[in-house]
Amino acid sequence: MTSDADTMPLEDYLAQGGKLTTSENAPPRYRGELLRLMATFVDSELAGAAGFADIINQGPGIKERIAASRIVLEKLDHAERVLAVMGEFGADISRYANHHPWAERVARDSDLGAARHGADMRLAVLHYPLQGWLDAVVMNVLMGQAVVIQIEEFAGLSYQPLAEIFRAILPRERRHTELGEEGLRKLLEDAGNRPQIAAALAYWRPRVAASFGRGSSAHFETQRKFGLRHTGNAELAAAWERQVGKLLHAIGIA
Template sequence: MTSDTDTMPLEAYLAQGGKLTTPENAPPRYRGELLRLMATFVDSELAGAAGFADIINQGPGIKERIAASRIVLEKLDHAERVLAVMGEFGADISRYANHHPWAERVARDSDLGAARHGADMRLAVLHYPLQGWLDAVLMNVLMGHAVVIQIEEFAGLSYQPLGEIFRAILPRERRHKELGEEGLRKLLQEPANRPQVAAALAYWRPRVAASFGRGSSAHFETQRRFGLRRTGNAELAAAWERQVDDLLRVIGMA
């Protein structure tokens, strides 16, 4: 933290783009919001990796299985990096990886909306089960776009060490999205797959959209004051919808 904080309130410093660099500089409310943000990310990466790991051997070829394995490996690595920062804030990370049943899923026809479910902090969309390779590819495409949008938002947050991690993993998450799109295009080369892709799209699109949360949120305002967020949920969701619409037009599924 620079000497600018000597002449202005912390919230004003952070809202204007100021950075904190150590846990010692973070007041309790800020620590709580930052830990919540990190736990949601870590739990979502662990749950996403667990669900996708079960699909690897359903890949139609070696190339597809390598791509799926890479996504699982890198999501676990991203979780580990952010978990290390949580440890610096006093979180017990020694048994974190085994603390929740990351592969556990709800019934396919459940409707959780954006509500939390269970004891961990994963996004609600990651409680739904994948049903085969095509379903997993479509979900990975939609979620890949959402994850990139969220990490672009987090890359500029006010806790500098965490922002640096998000900036480092952003290219990897973009590549995960691209791998999903490559897999989807390959599936669409077979006309018989189009009805299944349309069904998977109808299932996953509203569930991924719900992961952005409510359009207006007092919780967001708190994060904005602390420099942890800049863009509201509705704006992020709208950006995602535009990206998805553009992709569907390009691949002939609009």
């Protein structure tokens, strides 16, 4: 923590862009909110990787399977990086990877909204099952855009070591969205896939949108005071809708 933190209340220091550099400087409420944020990210990466791993061998060619494998590998790596920071805050990370059934999914026709489900902290959208390669590609395109927007937000948070990790993984997550878009464009080369793509978009789009949470959130207000968040859920969701609309228009399926 810099010396500026000694001349004003911590919340004011953080809200004005101040940074913490070690876990020892973090007060209890800050630690709690930061751990919640990290657990949601780690659990979502582990659950996302587990779901996508089951789809790898359904890829139509070697190139597609390599792309899917890369996404799974890097999501696990991102989870491991953030999990290491959780360990610095006292979280038991020794058996974390096996603590929850990451591949477990609800029934396809379930409607969880934005509510948490089960014992882990993954985003609700990652409780729904993928149904084949085409469905997985569409989900990855939509969710990939959402992940990039969220990580752009986290890249500016006030705990500097974690912000640096998010800045490092952001280009890789952007590449995941590019791989998804490449896969979707290839699927669109077969006009017979268009009805299935439209159905997958109709299924996943509202579920991914719900992952941004409610427009007003007590957790957001607390995180904003601590410099852990800066942009509200509704603004992030609107940015995602604009990005998705632009993308779908560009590839001719808006």
